[in-house]
Amino acid sequence: MSAVAEATSVYLQEFRELGRDEPAWLSQRREAGIQAFEAVGFPHRRMEAWRNLKPGALTQQHFRAADAVGAVPMALAPTAALVPDAWRLVFVDGHLSAGHAVLDDLPEGLTVRPLRDAVVQDGAMPEAHLGRHAVLDNHPFAGLNSAFWADGALIDVAPGTVVDRPVVLVFLSSESAAHRASYPRVLVRAGEHAEIRIIQMHAGPDALPYLVCPVTEIIAEANSSVRLNHIQEEGAAAFHLGLVHAELARDARLHVHGLSDGGKLARTDIFVNLAGEGADARLDGLYLVGDGQYADYHTWVRHQAGHCSSQQLFKGVLSGKAESVFDGLIHVHKGAQKTDSRQQNRNLLLSPRALAHSNPRLEIYADDVKCAHGSTVGELDREALFYLRSRGIGENDARGLLTFAFANEMLQLIGVEALRDHVGQRLAAFMPGDATVKELL
Amino acid sequence: MAMLEIRNLHAAVEGEEILKGINLTMNPGEVHAIMGPNGSGKSTLAKVLAGHEGYQVTAGQVIYEGRDLLELAPEERAREGLFLGFQYPVEIPGVANTYFLKAAVNAIRKHRGESEMDAMAFLKLIRERMKLVKMDEALFKRPVNEGFSGGEKKRNEIFQMAVLEPKLAILDETDSGLDIDALRTVSEGVNALRSPARSFLLITHYQRLLNYIQPDFVHVLVKGQIVKSGGKELAQELEQSGYALFEENAA
Numbered sequence: 001m002s003a004v005a006e007a008t009s010v011y012l013q014e015f016r017e018l019g020r021d022e023p024a025w026l027s028q029r030r031e032a033g034i035q036a037f038e039a040v041g042f043p044h045r046r047m048e049a050w051r052n053l054k055p056g057a058l059t060q061q062h063f064r065a066a067d068a069v070g071a072v073p074m075a076l077a078p079t080a081a082l083v084p085d086a087w088r089l090v091f092v093d094g095h096l097s098a099g100h101a102v103l104d105d106l107p108e109g110l111t112v113r114p115l116r117d118a119v120v121q122d123g124a125m126p127e128a129h130l131g132r133h134a135v136l137d138n139h140p141f142a143g144l145n146s147a148f149w150a151d152g153a154l155i156d157v158a159p160g161t162v163v164d165r166p167v168v169l170v171f172l173s174s175e176s177a178a179h180r181a182s183y184p185r186v187l188v189r190a191g192e193h194a195e196i197r198i199i200q201m202h203a204g205p206d207a208l209p210y211l212v213c214p215v216t217e218i219i220a221e222a223n224s225s226v227r228l229n230h231i232q233e234e235g236a237a238a239f240h241l242g243l244v245h246a247e248l249a250r251d252a253r254l255h256v257h258g259l260s261d262g263g264k265l266a267r268t269d270i271f272v273n274l275a276g277e278g279a280d281a282r283l284d285g286l287y288l289v290g291d292g293q294y295a296d297y298h299t300w301v302r303h304q305a306g307h308c309s310s311q312q313l314f315k316g317v318l319s320g321k322a323e324s325v326f327d328g329l330i331h332v333h334k335g336a337q338k339t340d341s342r343q344q345n346r347n348l349l350l351s352p353r354a355l356a357h358s359n360p361r362l363e364i365y366a367d368d369v370k371c372a373h374g375s376t377v378g379e380l381d382r383e384a385l386f387y388l389r390s391r392g393i394g395e396n397d398a399r400g401l402l403t404f405a406f407a408n409e410m411l412q413l414i415g416v417e418a419l420r421d422h423v424g425q426r427l428a429a430f431m432p433g434d435a436t437v438k439e440l441l
Numbered sequence: 442m443a444m445l446e447i448r449n450l451h452a453a454v455e456g457e458e459i460l461k462g463i464n465l466t467m468n469p470g471e472v473h474a475i476m477g478p479n480g481s482g483k484s485t486l487a488k489v490l491a492g493h494e495g496y497q498v499t500a501g502q503v504i505y506e507g508r509d510l511l512e513l514a515p516e517e518r519a520r521e522g523l524f525l526g527f528q529y530p531v532e533i534p535g536v537a538n539t540y541f542l543k544a545a546v547n548a549i550r551k552h553r554g555e556s557e558m559d560a561m562a563f564l565k566l567i568r569e570r571m572k573l574v575k576m577d578e579a580l581f582k583r584p585v586n587e588g589f590s591g592g593e594k595k596r597n598e599i600f601q602m603a604v605l606e607p608k609l610a611i612l613d614e615t616d617s618g619l620d621i622d623a624l625r626t627v628s629e630g631v632n633a634l635r636s637p638a639r640s641f642l643l644i645t646h647y648q649r650l651l652n653y654i655q656p657d658f659v660h661v662l663v664k665g666q667i668v669k670s671g672g673k674e675l676a677q678e679l680e681q682s683g684y685a686l687f688e689e690n691a692a
Binding site for chain 2: 383386395407
């Protein structure tokens, strides 16, 4: 059987039928997006960066872009309201859910706007940056996003503006998005000395297949600080394939904290270009992968200037017949002397049928650098398990406690209490036993 | 009724037989010391009694309060009042001592059909027992044994024992690696917990411990068998003669 999406694609056809009335620069970038997708199509085994991913059902049907805003599924209402003290935009099926927006009293210097409005109202900024950073060549889904995005967010922080509350972007899928696709797009710029935290949340209902391909571009100008909590908890039958791309100027700081805890097939690529001297990037991630799920983090950290530092810590917990990939690149350009770069990947297998791929990649072209990496795949420590049981704690609870202990380090790095509690609850639901995580945190 | 009756116990690890027919009977309130050279099977005995899965019992029986101990999972043994003080307590980063011990206390209470201990009562118990082993309260909030010194880890074992109030405590080389102050504290903790209803099995490499905790019986374990049993004077005899004499006899 030939896959519907493989041949010259139904996606190109869909694109041609859309006929959007948009500024010329945007039309050109959308065209570049669909061309980039057409050039490679869906990933296959021969694409090195995609060799572990089996797209399967993804290519067997055409996920047409959802064309209207859906209703927030009842079960996800708390997710839409996550982190109460924040500015907020909520999107359902890729379209703005205007009633959920909280943008009152934005401080001077902070712009938060739906992207669809922004390309008209703040034309110059999106034109200068949107789609100018994320590389589409190696990521077919980013190409699709560029071609099809319907809405998303623009966050622009003026130089010197320190934003003291997070900006929460919630991207939900609704029941009406079954067999449909959405393409959330986020563009962030932090001006010189600016500081901002963004929480990007993806969630959807279980039991119906849908496709989400988000792209987030971050431009961190000199000495700015951007923190991004990126949370993927899509429904159990969902496909989630997206990327985050960050450009760091001199002395800029980036902290991305990822959680991947949903979807049937999920992959997030994080590209970081340390383009100015003294820039610092910290990438953390926790993936909780249950039976039948596939979760994948690819990181691409490129040290392009000297005296930059980067740290990556990714931990995975796998149960049942789960599969995960951590593939982390550290690339040090020839001139990037005094680079200090670290990468750690640790995987905990709760089941003998689980499979964790761990693939650190170091490409170093400078000679005066520090680069360290390590990766482990293991089971729960037998002695620790015995220790807990010898104190009266049941085997399942002991396994849960040790699983919690393994993941807890990542929870402590989340940086927002309400979010940490939320992730803690997700972890508790995933853990064996019935330890009360509320007390553990 | 005896508290513990070990009958002709044989046990192996990875196919190699370590215990070769242990016989031992302990009554409530008694303190027994097992001494022996390296590799004699002391720690194996402790771990078999506590239910470590890495050891296979190949023959024999262990009766604890009239029940077949070997049929019980490690957590069931603990809930029935057995406690093992580890020779090498395990570090568990990411789980606070508080949570760990509360989970243990409540698992045992649940087993006895008692309700969960409320936070205030638990804290009161903790503070009281912490004083007993002179443990720094700050340690209690830290992850289980993480970054603890050797002495702090052993103190933590005795502290856990004091909180869990076992009927039978097996202390596996709790005295090894301790300086004299720590040894005194640990011994005082044990002595304070001695009672007519509680028995102790002290496993030790050094006679020194028995200057601080007076045992009722001393057993010499060599090559997987108890080769001699006696009163506390046997420990002194050992101190002078060493194990060499017994090893020859056993061979």
